[in-house]
Amino acid sequence: MKPAATNSVQAAERGVCVIMAGGRGTRFWPLSRTDRPKQLQTLAGGQSLLRETYERVAPLVGPERVLVVTSGNLAAATRAELPEIPADNVITEPVGRNTAPCAVLGVGVAARLAPGAPVALLPADHFIPDDENFRQQLQEAFRMAADGPAVVTIGITPDRPETGYGYLETGEAAGPVRNGVRFVEKPDRATAESYVRGGRHFWNSGIFVWNAAHFAAMAGAYLPTVVALMAPAIESFGTGDFDAALVTAYTDCPADSIDVAVMEKLPEFVVLPAAFRWSDLGSWDAWGELAPALAGPNRGQAELVAIDSRDNVIRVDDRVVALIGVRDMIIVDTDDALLVCHKDEAQRIKEIIKCLEDRGRSDLL
């Protein structure tokens, strides 16, 4: 028995999880609101998506190794949602600057919490019902990233020629993983169809597991300004100066996507094809696919009476819904707003948001 050595190996492989939880989730308006956005809503499973994300990783890394980066207005709600993690582990961005500053900050703080540990960057608002499989693969990714200059991306095997996602192009399979060839932006339909047929392309899940030193090197190379701005804030993590340092860092920080700024430029990466079910819950329609079947047939969550009405997605919690001759609609009713939207037009919900902003109705956003 060599308990010390075993513990040492386990410690090296035990990663830190950085949950990126700052989005507004406008595509889920009117349920999702500025102060109660998508990740804090119960959209799949019995708890908020953020809570589900946390519970998916906590058994692997422990609550003190979970960091959540969110926006300032969500600090209290986020801490209330995750009472197990240290309050300092909920980091609030003073302003949104896309995902690159969030990643640099998160991975930097992770390195202060657990020097040398691999770091997973995780979206807070995806649907992943197979917790056990997810944890096994996350552990596998940590193991790979613990050893050397690696980044492991989790790829989703496409089941349809989705044109709304980025893809990971890979080489041939080598054991459970594949060598990444390149990141591909949203393809056109014909290209997406060839990807599905070819078997070498995977959806980019936005889940990345980094060797910490490798991240520092890559971020230093591709995001030197962001790294320089974030360094004092990271340095002050855990002190009373942290919040002020964040304000200073973010004020001048450029907005950038971690995918565009870093991932797409990586000389090498590894793709681990997911062995779990996944949805990015990117729209009410995507939510409808996972929601319970209702009469009609329709899908969603509602007490429904349907006459000659089918293929609707309905989310109404507090009243009966009666449909007659209605097809392909998204219907969401809340205390202060009712949305009826043709499924083909769901991406235009942001125009509603804009219109309400113009009317000064921030109470509805």
Next chain:
Amino acid sequence: MKPAATNSVQAAERGVCVIMAGGRGTRFWPLSRTDRPKQLQTLAGGQSLLRETYERVAPLVGPERVLVVTSGNLAAATRAELPEIPADNVITEPVGRNTAPCAVLGVGVAARLAPGAPVALLPADHFIPDDENFRQQLQEAFRMAADGPAVVTIGITPDRPETGYGYLETGEAAGPVRNGVRFVEKPDRATAESYVRGGRHFWNSGIFVWNAAHFAAMAGAYLPTVVALMAPAIESFGTGDFDAALVTAYTDCPADSIDVAVMEKLPEFVVLPAAFRWSDLGSWDAWGELAPALAGPNRGQAELVAIDSRDNVIRVDDRVVALIGVRDMIIVDTDDALLVCHKDEAQRIKEIIKCLEDRGRSDLL
């Protein structure tokens, strides 16, 4: 000056108005409910349709000559809506038996209140914005019915080939009125079009003004059973026996429509073409035609944000409505029920009612 004679003429011409206010108004579900049906809702103008109907006639006949026949469950709400009229003047049918028993009872009680006075039978739930013109014509009809065995029906000049209404066929014009030829049931489209072109057909408004003795004779001829059953109740009007007598009368009373049982069989009648605007407000769609214009263009009553959405009828009082890519829908949201219904399917709202009844959800009806 012959004041006595003048008074006598005025008295003879001053009619009684019987407002028939017993309907459930299921076509306006979910706004209209069993205990708060269409006639008690604010659908046009600033007050309930019943109140608007009352205020239209009261200046002509006085509150004590207004009778309202409604159903038992609406007695309190109806009296509260019309506090000016004597409480006894709100007569409540123990069960609904269509319009014939209601008419026999109403005209019978009217004859007890004002023997010999002409009697107008009026629906409680129509939209008639031109009060002055209406009263002038009602007075004209009373004058005609006061003199002898006459019944005056008010006809609406058709502005479209409506196939959902009954028509009054007339002869040539003779002064302000026309001799009625016959009542015509709902015609087919081609027939309705010929009616509109021909100029001799009018919509049956359901507003009838009777000479009281003539009504008694006609009802005696065509509805002898109903007349016999109602006689003891009418006799006991104003006494403590009235309600019990009504229960007795209605228990065995057959259900019949006054149009079918009497009007369609009349040997003679007079048609007075309406000089006022009129709508029977027979559906949400009809309501939409009278409701304010909203952006889109749409119609109704709501705080609306519309993107690529037109020709919808919307009634939502307490929340913002956002529509994207929605056309030709009726959208009505209340505290406990949301209806979304294609305009072409509005007649199927009764199927929703039936379905909710089957589910035991009388709380929603």
